[in-house]
Amino acid sequence: xxxxxxxxxxxxxxxxxxxxxxxxxxxxxxxxxxxxxxxxxxxxxxxxxxxxxxxxxxxxxxxxxxxxxxxxxxxxxxxxxxxxxxxxxxxxxxxxxxxxxxxxxxxxxxxxxxxxxxxxxxxxxxxxxxxxxxxxxxxxxxxxxxxxxxxxxxxxxxxxxxxxxxxxxxxxxxxxxxxxxxxxxxxxxxxxxxxxxxxxxxxxxxxxxxxxxxxxxxxxxxxxxxxxxxxxxxxxxxxxxxxxxxxxxxxxxxxxxxxxxxxxxxxxxxxxxxxxxxxxxxxxxxxxxxxxxxxxxxxxxxxxxxxxxxxxxxxxxxxxxxxxxxxxxxx
Numbered sequence: 001x002x003x004x005x006x007x008x009x010x011x012x013x014x015x016x017x018x019x020x021x022x023x024x025x026x027x028x029x030x031x032x033x034x035x036x037x038x039x040x041x042x043x044x045x046x047x048x049x050x051x052x053x054x055x056x057x058x059x060x061x062x063x064x065x066x067x068x069x070x071x072x073x074x075x076x077x078x079x080x081x082x083x084x085x086x087x088x089x090x091x092x093x094x095x096x097x098x099x100x101x102x103x104x105x106x107x108x109x110x111x112x113x114x115x116x117x118x119x120x121x122x123x124x125x126x127x128x129x130x131x132x133x134x135x136x137x138x139x140x141x142x143x144x145x146x147x148x149x150x151x152x153x154x155x156x157x158x159x160x161x162x163x164x165x166x167x168x169x170x171x172x173x174x175x176x177x178x179x180x181x182x183x184x185x186x187x188x189x190x191x192x193x194x195x196x197x198x199x200x201x202x203x204x205x206x207x208x209x210x211x212x213x214x215x216x217x218x219x220x221x222x223x224x225x226x227x228x229x230x231x232x233x234x235x236x237x238x239x240x241x242x243x244x245x246x247x248x249x250x251x252x253x254x255x256x257x258x259x260x261x262x263x264x265x266x267x268x269x270x271x272x273x274x275x276x277x278x279x280x281x282x283x284x285x286x287x288x289x290x291x292x293x294x295x296x297x298x299x300x301x302x303x304x305x306x307x308x309x310x311x312x313x314x315x316x317x318x319x320x321x322x323x324x325x326x327x328x329x330x331x
Contacts (some may be wrong), residue, residue, distance in 0.1 A: 006043055028176045069096055074122065101127060153318065157320065248330075
């Protein structure tokens with residue numbers, strides 16, 4: 001592997017001149033710089049990125065920690081994050097934790113000890129102390145979708161309003177037995193949707209119809225099992241609210257197997273719209289969050305924090321985006 005000394009020898013200059021030319025740290029005559037670039041190309045020399053980063057105190061890389069990518073809103077968020085980061089001259093490293101706290105902890109420690117200037121995380125809530133330690137060490141941190149730690153900046157959707165608005169929408173459609181497929185209330189988005197659902201149900205004088213299963217909450221199987229449970233427990237069930245699209249897909253499968261027509265007999269709505277919802281044979285109504293915009297904003301906030309002078313770091317910010325109803329065939 002070629003070294004700085006090899007480039008200097010071939011270009012007939014000092015090592016310090018090669019360093020100044022390749023790093024643009026001070027003036028080097030254009031003809032000399034051209035000769036150095038030609039020598040570096042001929043030798044296949046590439047600067048040690050890690051060494052440069054350590055010298056400059058900047059790696060121009062951010063880490064993104066998400067619980068799941070397949071058929072979830074996180075794939076759309078990542079597009080916004082990557083596009084904005086790239087525009088600002090930053091690369092992106094992605095860690096998928098499958099919502100396992102230990103995996104999340106391992107990912108955070110690797111990112112912390114590795115090659116990132118900041119971290120965007122949709123966390124489980126079990127590693128908040130580690131996140132605070134990471135932030136205190138000088139690595140910027142932003143929470144996305146899940147606000148688990150008040151002392152760290154966040155970007156989320158208004159989950160409670162989302163749950164409430166969906167109930168009122170279904171009520172206007174004539175539904176009176178509305179079931180909710182949700183997830184663990186330890187995670188802020190699921191708790192928010194649950195609270196919004198319960199408040200709206202109480203206000204309208206309806207009965208709460210909740211469900212649960214032993215499957216991971218962000219899975220097709222969870223939606224399928226919970227829908228079957230609701231259908232068994234509530235004979236006159238006429239609507240199902242699913243926290244995320246993949247649960248809604250499972251619910252539609254359960255209804256189809258029972259030969260229950262959607263939306264004529266049971267209406268289905270997702271509370272976290274994903275692009276796949278519009279592509280189904282029976283397209284799924286959803287409460288859409290501006291995922292791309294949220295991803296862009298998260299990357300911008302993080303990189304602003306990274307680039308800010310040490311004495312001028314931004315204060316903690318908590319941003320909340322509204323969701324918008326996208327009515328489709330399932331209602």
